[in-house]
Amino acid sequence: MTAAHTYLGIAIVAEVVATSALKASEGFTRPMPSLITAVGYALAFYCLSHTLKSIPTGVAYALWSGVGIVLISAVGWLWLGQRLDAPALLGLGLIIAGVVVINVFSKSITH
Structure with a gap:
């Protein structure tokens, strides 16, 4: 794993945490979220x-964005009680497939 991949992983996790807190901020009216x-x-x-x-x-x-979408959907499902129906799960599966294709087959990424 390269430094770029580490930075990307941190960026994804930070974005998911921020998006999760955004809902709890209630329009930026609650200081900590x-x-x-x-x-x-x-x-x-x-x-x-x-x-x-x-x-x-x-x-x-x-x-x-792809990994972030999948992770924030999981957070919504697991912690926020949001439901994911079959079309949503299919769409998330396609996003995961796209991320895998990019990581495994793209020559644009140095491994």
Whole structure:
């Protein structure tokens, strides 16, 4: 795993934490969730900027957003009581398949 992959992983996790806290911030009216949201997004973009030093922008963004979508959907399902029906699960499966294809077959990423 390269430094770019580490930065990308941190960016993804920070974005998921920030998005999770965003709902709890209630329109930035609650201080602690609002702070977690702001710091999480700042850290996510900082780490994403370092990722872009060696992974092409389109590929990095596809991985960041794809994995982020799947993880935030899992957070919503597990902790926020949101339901995922069959079409949602199918769509998430396709996103996961896309991330796997990019990671396994793309020559744009250095492993």
